[in-house]
Amino acid sequence: MHRSNNTDVTYFILLGFADAEEIQLVLFVLFLLIYLVTVLGNAGMIMVIRLDAQLHTPMYFFLSHLSFIDLSYSTVITPKTLENLLTSNKNISYASCFTQMYFFVYLGAAECFLLSSMAYDRYVAICNPLHYPVVMSTRRCWALLAGSYLIGFADSLVNRLCTSRLHFCKVNVIHHFFCDPSPILALSCTENHDIEYIIVFFAGITLMVSLIMLSVSYVSILSTILKINSTSGKRKAFSTCASHLLAVTIFYSTMIFTYLRPSKSYSLGKDQVASVFYTIVTPMLNPLIYSLRNKEVKNAVLRLLQKREGSRHVK
Structure with missing residues (x-):
């Protein structure tokens, strides 16, 4: 991550919200609250899943790692954004910028395939329930998880190797609030x-393969649900994947809008709105979606609270 010999730039200036100077304090408070909810929500989700034995299933195994990725993902972006909103010094070193971009790409790509793994888990649970314990074995779950992280690593490595060939000719102002590949490519004089x-x-x-895997899983799930005769059975089957489907829709809609376009079509206003939602808001929404719409998580929280209250009375 050290500065390349072929560039004159030693640091960048993140000028993302300079055009909204009059509301930067409002944005700071808003983003800080969102980040606190993100940390508490995702850390809480991980803790509940780890502590409650009834949640030691493949679905919640993947969900705990989704919370870990969202927590890490938000931490890569939000603290620096908060610092830039609060101070006039918006500099970020060359090494820090490319480190941020590396982990941003790594965690984003890993989340794509983790969401695909979760869709596959729901496909097996709904379409092949009798073989679910065998198909979604501990070994298979760890293999899917390792594959997600490895694909993320490979994607970020390719991105880093490519961007290391860029040359920056003294112009170092990034019109964004973090080191995103698109504005950095537009900034380069190479x-x-x-x-x-x-x-x-x-x-x-990365996006299309994971999206195809998701689509195949959900087409099969929908086909199976439509074959169920009872309305209550359909509702129960759909409820097991509704939270995941909502999280996937939010995640992929902003990802596709932001990244599957050439850098020449980069638009500061539109891209920043999409990026704020994708990098800061979505990591907060996932634990809320899965906890508020999931009776098992709610019951697990109640059991942990009752257990804690019981141990307090014993003392």
Whole structure:
């Protein structure tokens, strides 16, 4: 992550919200509250799943790692954004910028395939319930999880190798609130069409492959649900994947809008709104979606609270 020899730039200026100077304090308070809810929500979800034995199932195994990725993902972006909103110094070092971008791409790609793994888990649970314990074995769950992290690592490595070839000719103002690949590519004075195509290609492959896996799983799930005769049976089957489907819709809609376009079509206003939602808001929404719409999580929280209250009375 050290500064390349072929660039004159030693630091960047993140100028993301400079055009909204009069409301920067409002944005600071809002983003701080969102980040606190994100940390508490995702850390709480991980703790509840770890402490409650009834949640030691494949579905919640993946959900705990989704919370871990969302927590890490938000932490990569939000603290620096809060600092820039509160102070006039909006500098970020060359190494810190590319480190932020590396982990941003890594965690984003890993989440794509983790969501696909969760969709596969719901497919097996609904379409092949009798073989669910065998198909979704502990070994299979760990293999799917490891695959998600490895794909994220490979995607971020390709991104880092490509961006390391960029040359920056003294212009170091990034019109964004974090080190996103699109504005950095637009900032470079290198003839970077090949680099851009490689980055967009791998981002597209990551998104499309995971999206195809999701689509195949949910088409099969929908087909199975429609064959169920009773209305209550359909409702029960659909409720087991409704939370995941909502999380997937939010995640992929902003991802596709933001990244599956060439850098020439980069628009500061539209991209920032989408990026705020994708990087800051979505990691907060996932634990809320899964906890508020999930009776098992609610019951687990109640059991933990009752257990704690009981141990307090014993003392």
